[in-house]
Amino acid sequence: MVGWAIAVHGGAGVDPGLPVERQEEARRVLERCLRVGAAGLRAGLPAVDVVEMVVRELETDPVFNSGRGSALTRKSTVEMEASIMDGHGRRCGAVSGLTTVKNPVSLARLVMDRSPHSYLAFDGAEEFAREQGVEVVDNSYFITEESMSMLKRAKEANSIMYDYRVPAPGVDSASPGLEGAKVENGLLMNGLPISVYAPETVGCVVVDSNGWCAAATSTGGLMNKMSGRIGDSPLIGSGTYACGDCAVSCTGEGEAIIRSTLARDVAALVEYKGLSLQEAVDYAIKERLDEGMAGLIAVSRNGEVAYGFNTQGMFRGCATEDGFMEVSIW
Amino acid sequence: MGWAIALHGGAGDIPLSLPVERRAPREATLRHCLELGVAALKANRSPLDVVELVVRELENSPCFNAGKGSVLTTNGTVEMEACIMDGNTKKCGAVSGLSTVVNAISLARLVMERTPHIYLAFDGAEAFAREQGVETAHSSHFITTENVERLKNAKEAKRVQIDYTQPIKGAIPSTKGDSQIGTVGCVAVDGHGILASATSTGGLVNKMVGRIGDTPIIGAGTYANSYCAVSATGKGESIIQATVARDVAALMEYKGLSLKEAAAYVIERTPKGNVGLVAVSANGEVTMPFNTTGMFRACATEDGYSEIGIWPSGINDDLEYPNK
Numbered sequence: 001m002v003g004w005a006i007a008v009h010g011g012a013g014v015d016p017g018l019p020v021e022r023q024e025e026a027r028r029v030l031e032r033c034l035r036v037g038a039a040g041l042r043a044g045l046p047a048v049d050v051v052e053m054v055v056r057e058l059e060t061d062p063v064f065n066s067g068r069g070s071a072l073t074r075k076s077t078v079e080m081e082a083s084i085m086d087g088h089g090r091r092c093g094a095v096s097g098l099t100t101v102k103n104p105v106s107l108a109r110l111v112m113d114r115s116p117h118s119y120l121a122f123d124g125a126e127e128f129a130r131e132q133g134v135e136v137v138d139n140s141y142f143i144t145e146e147s148m149s150m151l152k153r154a155k156e157a158n159s160i161m162y163d164y165r166v167p168a169p170g171v172d173s174a175s176p177g178l179e180g181a182k183v184e185n186g187l188l189m190n191g192l193p194i195s196v197y198a199p200e201t202v203g204c205v206v207v208d209s210n211g212w213c214a215a216a217t218s219t220g221g222l223m224n225k226m227s228g229r230i231g232d233s234p235l236i237g238s239g240t241y242a243c244g245d246c247a248v249s250c251t252g253e254g255e256a257i258i259r260s261t262l263a264r265d266v267a268a269l270v271e272y273k274g275l276s277l278q279e280a281v282d283y284a285i286k287e288r289l290d291e292g293m294a295g296l297i298a299v300s301r302n303g304e305v306a307y308g309f310n311t312q313g314m315f316r317g318c319a320t321e322d323g324f325m326e327v328s329i330w
Numbered sequence: 331m332g333w334a335i336a337l338h339g340g341a342g343d344i345p346l347s348l349p350v351e352r353r354a355p356r357e358a359t360l361r362h363c364l365e366l367g368v369a370a371l372k373a374n375r376s377p378l379d380v381v382e383l384v385v386r387e388l389e390n391s392p393c394f395n396a397g398k399g400s401v402l403t404t405n406g407t408v409e410m411e412a413c414i415m416d417g418n419t420k421k422c423g424a425v426s427g428l429s430t431v432v433n434a435i436s437l438a439r440l441v442m443e444r445t446p447h448i449y450l451a452f453d454g455a456e457a458f459a460r461e462q463g464v465e466t467a468h469s470s471h472f473i474t475t476e477n478v479e480r481l482k483n484a485k486e487a488k489r490v491q492i493d494y495t496q497p498i499k500g501a502i503p504s505t506k507g508d509s510q511i512g513t514v515g516c517v518a519v520d521g522h523g524i525l526a527s528a529t530s531t532g533g534l535v536n537k538m539v540g541r542i543g544d545t546p547i548i549g550a551g552t553y554a555n556s557y558c559a560v561s562a563t564g565k566g567e568s569i570i571q572a573t574v575a576r577d578v579a580a581l582m583e584y585k586g587l588s589l590k591e592a593a594a595y596v597i598e599r600t601p602k603g604n605v606g607l608v609a610v611s612a613n614g615e616v617t618m619p620f621n622t623t624g625m626f627r628a629c630a631t632e633d634g635y636s637e638i639g640i641w642p643s644g645i646n647d648d649l650e651y652p653n654k
Contacts, residue, residue: 015653048337053375085571090571091571092570092571094542096451096542097396097451097452116565116567117537117538117542117543118567118571119541119542119543119547120417120538120540120541121426121450121452121540121542122427122453123539123540124538124540124541127540203396221341225447226445226454228445228450228453228455228458229445229449229450229454229458230448235547235548235549236547236550236571236573237547237550237570237573237576238547238549241573247558254448255448256537258422258423258449258548259420259578261549261553261573264573264580265550265576268576268577268584272580272581272585273585273586282570290420323652
């Protein structure tokens with residue numbers, strides 16, 4: 001038997017100017033979600049059930065960018081995506097392009113458990129949602145005033161921007177590095193540092209008392225993204241990964257996370273290079289991201305927890321069986 | 331060190347009894363594509379250009395499950411996906427859910443080069459295609475009678491198949507014993523060790539609408555970095571969970587395995603009958619392992635070696651094409 005452990009995140013790349021009350025609000029939500037997860041673990045739920053349950057909580061709360069409160073596409077709509085992976089057997093499920101499903105992570109779970117496939121998207125995923133009878137709502141449910149005003153500012157800045165929760169007067173003042181975000185009219189070269197802060201994707205990783213690991217990640221993606229854009233969160237090996245050794249959930253610049261297959265790399269460093277969990281996390285963040293900005297949470301089969309991020313802050317927290325719990329931002 | 335190229339037309343349960351009228355066109359296409367790729371490498375085209383042009387050619391052939399000749403969803407439609415990766419920069423592009431784009435691989439390249447994103451899908455990808463003015467066609471361009479037949483068989487057998495039918499007791503064998511077409515892909519390296527990979531597919535016969543497989547998932551069906559370039563084929567769901575393409579490179583980098591060792595290791599650890607891959611290394615080595623009955627494949631290296639095959643070497647492999 002192993003001591004269980006759980007870690008959560010609410011996104012990497014936090015505005016240093018974020019008002020204290022917003023920081024407190026975020027901490028409270030993270031703490032609440034950790035308690036929910038810990039209760040599940042104490043009750044003997046397997047890791048995969050716990051990560052789903054916790055990410056559902058994070059999706060439902062509008063504080064973070066997933067489910068309600070999601071970043072908006074250029075068309076002012078919400079397109080959500082999520083993935084879940086059970087390290088026990090490395091089964092996985094993912095969804096993209098959801099517009100009405102209240103809890104994307106649960107639909108990802110159903111793809112894993114009740115379809116012959118691993119990944120469903122857009123109309124096909126919405127159709128599957130209806131077949132499965134999951135809770136659906138109008139797309140407007142997910143859109144908040146705040147995300148509408150963020151979209152407006154993003155369009156004005158004519159850039160893709162990370163999701164901010166700060167009602168700041170202007171984008172530039174809130175974000176060091178966003179000066180680099182000015183782009184040629186409509187034509188962007190992938191790899192140019194166009195922005196530096198991560199969307200507040202949410203995620204959870206768990207190792208249960210049996211040593212089984214699981215991970216889940218959920219997001220609305222990038223503010224002002226092209227409709228149809230898929231980021232790292234639903235991509236197994238990029239935003240989410242779990243195997244016998246560990247479980248990982250990432251957040252940050254989706255494109256950088258994909259190019260570095262960040263989640264799988266952490267696990268591969270443990271599995272193939274024999275690094276410890278924290279060493280693997282540190283190595284991946286330092287060596288694999290190039291100019292990309294991202295963060296991740298990870299747990300190992302031995303009950304260890306690790307974080308890594310090269311951004312200014314990452315909303316995160318963890319709890320372990322021995323009673324330890326912490327929530328941090330910086 | 332020198333250039334090298336490998337390409338595939340899909341791995342699966344290709345029966346040894348495949349009739350010659352089904353074999354010959356595929357072997358001819360593989361040979362033709364190999365020649366095109368080799369000529370391009372000799373002309374100093376970048377590996378990224380080479381893999382794109384080879385995959386375009388494979389997409390345009392109705393023999394393989396990509397572009398024209400794509401297998402059908404449960405609704406009888408095509409939903410194509412593709413992915414391209416530049417090992418030098420690790421830039422990549424992917425598309426899914428295309429129904430009118432003649433060359434999905436080229437759209438994937440445009441996503442990589444002309445958007446701030448990596449992956450566009452379904453309506454958004456189709457809209458981007460129109461903005462970019464790429465060639466599009468009516469579904470009749472892509473749908474072949476063989477694939478209509480395959481869908482019918484799959485529905486009758488009430489299962490999803492990787493284009494290659496596992497013989498099922500009592501099931502009517504598919505027409506002329508031919509369900510054997512699969513994903514296409516190409517990997518290439520030039521004399522400087524620059525690598526690239528590209529993969530394209532119509533997916534699984536009778537797949538659910540909206541189903542995405544391994545092909546467009548970086549690290550699953552497609553991957554390239556400074557160590558190697560990999561394109562995988564087979565059962566998408568298995569390839570995703572095993573992060574096949576990424577793992578080959580990771581084993582080389584983190585465990586110090588050679589290309590052949592790394593590729594063999596990954597293939598062995600994936601359930602039998604589910605996967606094949608082609609890979610090249612920065613040093614100009616090639617490997618094309620698979621744990622299925624067969625894999626349509628071809629490769630060539632600068633030192634003059636070339637190979638075109640379907641089944642494991644030595645098994646009913648009467649290649650009519652002498653090594654160049």
